[in-house]
Amino acid sequence: MNIAYLNSNDYSFFFGAQDQLEQLIKQLQTDKHKNCEHGDIEDFINKEGQEILRRLLQGWLDLKAANEEKRSCVNTVSGDKLNYVRTNTHRSLNSLFGQVTATRNGYSQRNKDSLFPIDAELNLSTNSYSDGIYFRVSKEAIRGSFDDVVESIDSTTAGHVPKRQCLNIVRDVAQDFEGFYKKKRFIEPEKTSDFLVLTFDGKG
Numbered sequence: 001m002n003i004a005y006l007n008s009n010d011y012s013f014f015f016g017a018q019d020q021l022e023q024l025i026k027q028l029q030t031d032k033h034k035n036c037e038h039g040d041i042e043d044f045i046n047k048e049g050q051e052i053l054r055r056l057l058q059g060w061l062d063l064k065a066a067n068e069e070k071r072s073c074v075n076t077v078s079g080d081k082l083n084y085v086r087t088n089t090h091r092s093l094n095s096l097f098g099q100v101t102a103t104r105n106g107y108s109q110r111n112k113d114s115l116f117p118i119d120a121e122l123n124l125s126t127n128s129y130s131d132g133i134y135f136r137v138s139k140e141a142i143r144g145s146f147d148d149v150v151e152s153i154d155s156t157t158a159g160h161v162p163k164r165q166c167l168n169i170v171r172d173v174a175q176d177f178e179g180f181y182k183k184k185r186f187i188e189p190e191k192t193s194d195f196l197v198l199t200f201d202g203k204g
Contacts, residue, residue: 013063017055024048050158054097061093064118065103074107074115082107082115089116095130098158129169133159137169 024045027033033041073083086106093100104118125134136157140149149166153159161169 013066014056014059017052017059020048020052020055024052050097054095054100054158057095057097058100061100061102064122068105068118070105071107071117074117076112076115080109080112082109082112084108086114091116091119091124092128093124093130094128094133094159094161096132096136096157096159125172127165127168129161129165130159133157133161134169134173137161137166138173141166141170 027048028041028045033044036044070085070087072085073081075081084107086108088103089106091102091104093102102118102122102124104116106114106116108114123131125131129137133153136153136159137149140152146163146166150161150163153161
C-alpha cells in the first residue's frame with residue numbers, strides 16, 4: 001500500500017477500523033484461541049468482525065462530514081431561506097454493523113423546519129434505520145413472522161430492530177412499492193397483440 005496514502009488525512013478516519021483489525025489478529029494468536037475448534041473461531045471472527053465493519057462505516061461518515069461544505073443559507077421547496085447554521089449536529093443510524101453517528105450541518109430559521117443537506121445526499125430515512133436494515137427486514141418478513149424477523153436480525157447482524165419497528169419498516173416499503181407501480185402503470189399502453197381470455201365452467 002502507498003505510504004503517502006497511509007499518512008493522508010482521509011485515511012486517518014479509518015484508524016479505528018485498522019486498530020480493531022490489529023487487535024483481532026493479536027487475539028487470534030494468543031494461547032486462548034490457539035487450540036479452539038474452527039467453528040468457535042469462525043463465530044468469534046464473525047462477532048468481532050462486525051465491529052471492524054461498523055468502524056469502517058463510521059469512518060466513512062466522519063470523512064463525509066469533514067468534507068461537507070458550509071453554506072451561508074439553503075432554500076426550502078417553498079423558497080424560504082434558512083440562514084441560521086448549526087454545525088456538528090448529530091443523528092444516529094442503526095446499520096447492519098451496529099449503531100453509527102452521522103454528523104452534519106443544519107440550517108434553520110424561526111418557525112421553520114430545519115434542513116440537513118447531507119441527509120438528503122446520503123438518502124437517509126426519516127427514522128434511524130439504514131437501507132441495509134430496511135432490505136433485511138423486508139426480506140425476512142416475506143419468510144415468516146415478525147418475531148422471526150427480530151430473531152434473524154439479532155442473530156445474523158450487529159443491528160437490532162424491535163418488532164413494532166419491523167412492522168413500520170415493512171409498511172413503508174409496501175407503500176413505496178404500490179406507489180411505484182401506480183406511477184408506471186398508465187404511462188403508455190401495453191405493447192402486445194395478444195389477448196388474455198379466461199373461461200369458467202361454473203362448477204364448484
